[in-house]
Every structure is written in C-alpha cells, then in structure tokens.
Amino acid sequence: MRNIKLMIKYDGTRYKGWQRQDNTDMTIQGKIEGVLSRIIKEEIEIIGSGRTDAGVHAIGQVANFKTNSTIHLSEIKKLLTTYLPDDIVVTNVEEVQERFHSRYNAISKKYMYKIWNDDVYDPFLRKYAVHIKKELNLEDIKKAITYLTGEHDFTSFTTDKSKKKSKVRTIYSIDIIKNKQLVEIIFHGDGFLYNMVRIIVGTLIEVGLGKKKPEEMKTILDGKNRKLAGDTAIAKGLYLLEVEYKDHIIE
Structure with missing residues (x-):
C-alpha cells in the first residue's frame, strides 16, 4: 500500500x-x-x-x-x-514511507498571527488580519513574551477542559515582525493546545493596549485558570505556517 x-x-x-x-x-x-x-x-x-x-x-x-x-x-x-x-x-x-504519519511524527509547529495596527483598516487584509486601531506597545508585548517561552503548563491559555491530557507544552520562540502597520507574531513550539495561540495573542494584545502588565503573564501561567488570560483572538488572523518532522522541515 x-x-x-x-x-x-x-x-x-x-x-x-x-x-x-x-x-x-x-x-x-x-x-x-x-x-x-x-x-x-x-x-x-x-x-x-x-x-x-x-x-x-x-x-x-x-x-x-x-x-x-x-x-x-x-x-x-x-x-x-x-x-x-x-x-x-x-x-x-x-x-x-508507509510508517509516516503527518500528525504523530510532527515534532514542532510554527503558527503566525497577523495584526493590522492602524486607525484605518486595510481592505485587502480584512479577512486575513485582526484590526487593532490603538497603537500597540510592542516593547511591553516583548517583555510579556519572555514569560511564555520555555516549558510551561498552559492551562490558562486553552479552552480544552480535558483533565486527562497534559497541558504542558514548550514554546521555543515567539518572534514579532513589524512592517509598517502590519504586525506578525510567529510562534514556534513542540505543540499547541486547543485555541492556545489565539488566547496568547488576545492576552498579548491586552498587554500592548495597557490593559495588562507584562509581569502578569507569570501570574496567569501559575494560576492555571482560563479566566485569568485575555480574550481569544479572532480566527482570521491565524495561519499554520510550518510543520517540522524528525528528519527535515516540511515547508
């Protein structure tokens, strides 16, 4: 076969x-x-x-x-x-090879989230990026990110309520790329829980808008409570960017 x-x-x-x-x-x-x-x-x-x-x-x-x-x-x-x-x-x-399995053999993934950060939205990105009118404080967002990288229990950043599955994941890096009004946040990790990236983005947006302090990320992680994190960012800004396998990266 x-x-x-x-x-x-x-x-x-x-x-x-x-x-x-x-x-x-x-x-x-x-x-x-x-x-x-x-x-x-x-x-x-x-x-x-x-x-x-x-x-x-x-x-x-x-x-x-x-x-x-x-x-x-x-x-x-x-x-x-x-x-x-x-x-x-x-x-x-x-x-x-017959034993290749696209899900079980994946060792890491990259996701990208797009934010259009300007008072006027871009009509060409209206289906492909979230529109945030107020200028984001990217320095505060970068400070918040430092609390998220590494191995953590991400219970606060998922809507998966299963008690049988481990909520521990490792985020290798979170990078921010800004090109004029377009902000791209790129996540690289060993795996992501249900809605994890979107909840993290929603929380980072709150940090960027001054609604949360960067240092609150540690409290949110330690609290292991979904109610502590921010809103779930809307789906249209999220992209599955890349899947990495043991022998090579497929991109």
Missing part, C-alpha cells in the same frame, strides 16, 4: 475548519477527500498534521493518506488542482 503526503495551502475564510463534519461539506479535509476519492476511485481518508479551526488559514499544512492505486503522483496533483476550490491548493504530492 502506498502512503502519499500532501503539502496544502488554504484560505480558511469560508470553511468550518479542517476536520470533516457530518453536518456540512464545508471543511478542508472533506473537500480534499471528496476529490481524491473521485479521482483515485477509492474511499480516501486523509490525516492532517493538525486541525485548524473555522476561519483559520494554512500556508504549510501537511497531510497523508494510504491507497492501493497506482495513479501517478503528477496526475494526482494535476487533478487536485483542477477540481479543488480556488481557495485550497495542494502544492506538493510525494510518496513517503
């Missing part, structure tokens, strides 16, 4: 997220599986490196699926390009 890996980019604006759902066909996974099942003439189930929420975008999503078909890789890519909606693009199709 062949194991096929896909590299995928998508604009998540009009979708209900990555994961296939029974009550809607507007999911990224569902759209790709539908096309693959038709062109390969098998019932195909793809496994993604992670489940992005409704409205979240991806630049470097990775997925894989198993098939008995002998169809050529170039034909798969060509037909996916032809039949997928314009806002979902498979950029690469590759045959990999």
Whole structure:
C-alpha cells in the first residue's frame, strides 16, 4: 500500500475548519477527500498534521493518506488542482514511507498571527488580519513574551477542559515582525493546545493596549485558570505556517 503526503495551502475564510463534519461539506479535509476519492476511485481518508479551526488559514499544512492505486503522483496533483476550490491548493504530492504519519511524527509547529495596527483598516487584509486601531506597545508585548517561552503548563491559555491530557507544552520562540502597520507574531513550539495561540495573542494584545502588565503573564501561567488570560483572538488572523518532522522541515 502506498502512503502519499500532501503539502496544502488554504484560505480558511469560508470553511468550518479542517476536520470533516457530518453536518456540512464545508471543511478542508472533506473537500480534499471528496476529490481524491473521485479521482483515485477509492474511499480516501486523509490525516492532517493538525486541525485548524473555522476561519483559520494554512500556508504549510501537511497531510497523508494510504491507497492501493497506482495513479501517478503528477496526475494526482494535476487533478487536485483542477477540481479543488480556488481557495485550497495542494502544492506538493510525494510518496513517503508507509510508517509516516503527518500528525504523530510532527515534532514542532510554527503558527503566525497577523495584526493590522492602524486607525484605518486595510481592505485587502480584512479577512486575513485582526484590526487593532490603538497603537500597540510592542516593547511591553516583548517583555510579556519572555514569560511564555520555555516549558510551561498552559492551562490558562486553552479552552480544552480535558483533565486527562497534559497541558504542558514548550514554546521555543515567539518572534514579532513589524512592517509598517502590519504586525506578525510567529510562534514556534513542540505543540499547541486547543485555541492556545489565539488566547496568547488576545492576552498579548491586552498587554500592548495597557490593559495588562507584562509581569502578569507569570501570574496567569501559575494560576492555571482560563479566566485569568485575555480574550481569544479572532480566527482570521491565524495561519499554520510550518510543520517540522524528525528528519527535515516540511515547508
């Protein structure tokens, strides 16, 4: 049996997220599986490196699926390009070892969050960045970030209420890139909890607006209580940027 890996980019604006759902066909996974099942003439189930929420975008999503078909890789890519909606693009199709698993083999991920920081919004980014009118204090945000890097229990920064799963994660780095009014926050970590990046961003925005002090990050982490952190930043500013595997980075 062949194991096929896909590299995928998508604009998540009009979708209900990555994961296939029974009550809607507007999911990224569902759209790709539908096309693959038709062109390969098998019932195909793809496994993604992670489940992005409704409205979240991806630049470097990775997925894989198993098939008995002998169809050529170039034909798969060509037909996916032809039949997928314009806002979902498979950029690469590759045959990999049978044991490769896009989710379980991932050792780290990068996410990016975009903020348009100006009193007037950019109409071209209205679907792809959160608009913050008041100028953010980036120096305070950078101070707050120092409390978040490293290994921590991120219970305060997730909406996952499961008591069975560990909330301990390691953030290797959080970088801020400012290009005029556009602020990009890039997270690199060994894994992220449900809504973790968006809650961290929402809290950092509050720091940047002077609603919280940078030093409060330690109290929020230690408190292990979701109510201590800021609001969950809206989905449209979030991008799955890159997935790293043991042998190499897939980007």
